[in-house]
Amino acid sequence: MADNSPNIAIVGGGISGLVLAIALIRRGTKVQLYEQAHAFGEIGAGVAFGPNSVRAMQACSPDIHAAFLKVATRNQWPDKRDVWFDFMDGYDKTAPVGKEKLLFTLTTEDGANAVHRAHFLDELVKLVPEGVAHFKKRLDTIEQPAGDGKVRLRFHDGTTAEADAVVGCDGIKARTRAWMLGGDDKPGAAPVYTYKYAYRGLIPMQRAVDELGEDNAKNAKMHLGKDGHILTFPVNKGETMNVVAFHTTQEDWPDTRHLTRSSEKKHVYDDFEDFGPTVQKIIDLLEPNLDCWAIFDTGAHPMPAYNKGRVCCLGDAGHATSPHHGAGAGICIEDAAVMAELLAEPSVAKAGTSGLEAAFQAFSDCRKERTQWLVQSSRRTGDLYEWRAEGVGNDVEKIHAECEERDEKIWGSQIEEMVAEAKQSLAAILKA
Ligand code: FAD
Incomplete structure (x- = not known):
């Protein structure tokens, strides 16, 4: 591990936070994860993953993909x-x-490649080394100094933690999003x-x-x-x-x-x-x-950017979607793959504070369009399924054609291309 590699704090230990932590650790990046609950936990329900999600798991870490395969279930016939x-x-x-x-x-x-949420999470947890996760740490607020000083996290129990940069993986009701937007009363802070x-x-x-x-x-x-x-x-x-x-x-x-x-x-x-x-x-x-x-x-007020200095929102924290595409968690895993690759770039560690800011800027620039499109497309898809979509109603041929086109846009995307685009963007920002 390079000595100058940054310390990253992840807030939230759902699918996004865990997958990102595992992907970063695999790349030699120092990580601490802060979760508000007393232990990792997911609900007992199913979650389906399209092929783009499975490719993103492989890009994050072959161990995540192997964990998925242990619990994944396909159609039985x-x-x-x-x-x-x-x-x-x-x-x-x-x-x-x-x-x-x-x-x-x-x-x-x-x-339909689906898992029982709690079982998948259990497999992911096994991949997180001792000492990385801290429980009963509910983030209240963040203090970010103007210069090179550490970013400080303040938790509800009165304790604090410091890091070179913070990734908010705290889900649909994210504190990190509210902080970034300037307060709980700002448009977009609440879903x-x-x-x-x-x-x-x-x-x-x-x-x-x-x-x-x-x-x-x-x-x-x-x-x-x-x-x-x-x-x-x-x-x-x-x-x-x-x-x-x-x-x-x-x-x-x-x-x-x-x-x-x-x-x-x-x-x-x-x-x-x-x-x-x-x-x-x-x-x-x-x-x-x-x-x-x-x-x-978060479709009514999409975030103008996922980054603010050395703080960045990822997964549902940045772009919580309705579930009609069955792609919300999958796109969180794409986010994690892109973020892990950016933060592991040697140029980021070399540039220090401005490197981290550049990595988060590149992440936001490259992830905004696809993730915010998903939120809107999922709303439309829910209405297509329920014969409510304008111009379509219960016309089955039109429903079929539109669903196919939208799903293809999700499934057909290649994670290698997303990562390459983000790295190019990072290089351009660092050069400017
Ligand atoms: P979360 O899972 O919400 O995790 C956030 C974590 O942060 C939690 O552990 C929470 O305790 C913690 N946290 C929150 N606030 C704080 C704080 N202040 N301090 C510290 N920790 C904090 N997606 C699919 O890909 N396929 C599907 O089939 C699918 N089906 C779905 C069905 C339904 C009904 C719903 C509602 C969603 C579905 N999704 C599906 C979407 C998917 O569930 C989410 O996109 C995904 O779980 C988001 O993961 P996350 O880690 O970003 O957020």
């Missing part, structure tokens, strides 16, 4: 391995359970409600097969309809079926400090009352009491 989702007519009330009309299919390398919410469930696979039939239970399906859609895909190496049921509402979310609330299955039936028998059967399989997740994003 060999002839459906490359299916992202089969899009079904969830609104057809005449088709019996399991016999909904197939509207169209989207395919990609590896298909906004997209007027969609989701119920989530994990169903034992055998039960799902018995009730829905093998194809529906073991392969990724998206059941479309007016103002709602339900998606299912296998996780836990095919032992469990993950369910996410989205609904559009006109009502405000009651408490913007809490993005989940307890709910009951009867509300899911109400929200999907106009859907057909297959969707009703999926709802039957859910627990009687379940959580309802508000879908917030």
Whole structure:
């Protein structure tokens, strides 16, 4: 490790923070990670990764990719391995359970490659050496001196920490974003409600097969309809079926400090009352009491820049998206790959403070367009699935064509090209 290599503080130990820490450590960069919770933890739900995400994992570290492969689950039928989702007519009330009309299919390398969030996080945690992570460290504010002095983090427990630079990976409600924008009351500091919410469930696979039939239970399906859609895909190496049921509402979310609330299955039936028998059967399989997740994003006020001196936002902290592309976490991993490569550039360490500022500037310049496009495109995609998109409605051909074009833009991007562009940008900034 070069002696002049910078000390990087990462705030937040979700997927972004952990992946970035592992990628930086692999490149010999000194890292400390500060997490507000008493331990690393993720919720028990599924998360799917497109091929761009898998390539980004490999770029971050082969160990991250290997960790993913340990827990990743693809469609269970060999002839459906490359299916992202089969899009079904969830609104057809005449088709019996399991016999909904197939509207169209989207395919990609590896298909829907999904993990149980908590299991993936457990594998990532194993890759973080002792002494790197500090728990119960809730960031309150940041002090950044004008010159070469260290950046200081102030935590809620009264303690402080110092670093040469800080990467905020503190998620959708990021303190780092609010600090960067100038305070909690500034536009963009708080995420906004997209007027969609989701119920989530994990169903034992055998039960799902018995009730829905093998194809529906073991392969990724998206059941479309007016103002709602339900998606299912296998996780836990095919032992469990993950369910996410989205609904559009006109009502405000009651408490913007809490993005989940307890709910009951009867509300899911109400929200999907106009859907057909297959969707009703999926709802039957859910627990009687379940959580309802508000879908917030940062789409109303995209950050003008992800960097401010030697502080930078990454992942959901910079660009939280609704989940309709199934790409939010994947794009966080792309961010981490680009950031790790930039910070490991010898020219950054050599240039000291201005090198770190240049790395963050290059990161922001190169990541803004794609990440902020994703946030807007995801909103549009959610509306396409629910026959609400302007100029499209329930025209299946148009929905298919637009979804395909948007997903291709996500899946087809090459991480090597993103990294090369960022390094070029860094070189130009350092030269100026
Ligand atoms: P987070 O996971 O929010 O992690 C932030 C971390 O920072 C947490 O550990 C938190 O405790 C910590 N923290 C917060 N504030 C502080 C503070 N002040 N001080 C210290 N620590 C702090 N993406 C996909 O790619 N595919 C999918 O299929 C998919 N499905 C989704 C389904 C739903 C319903 C939702 C809501 C999202 C979905 N996403 C999906 C998006 C994905 O979940 C997020 O993009 C991703 O988890 C963000 O990771 P992150 O590490 O940036 O933020």
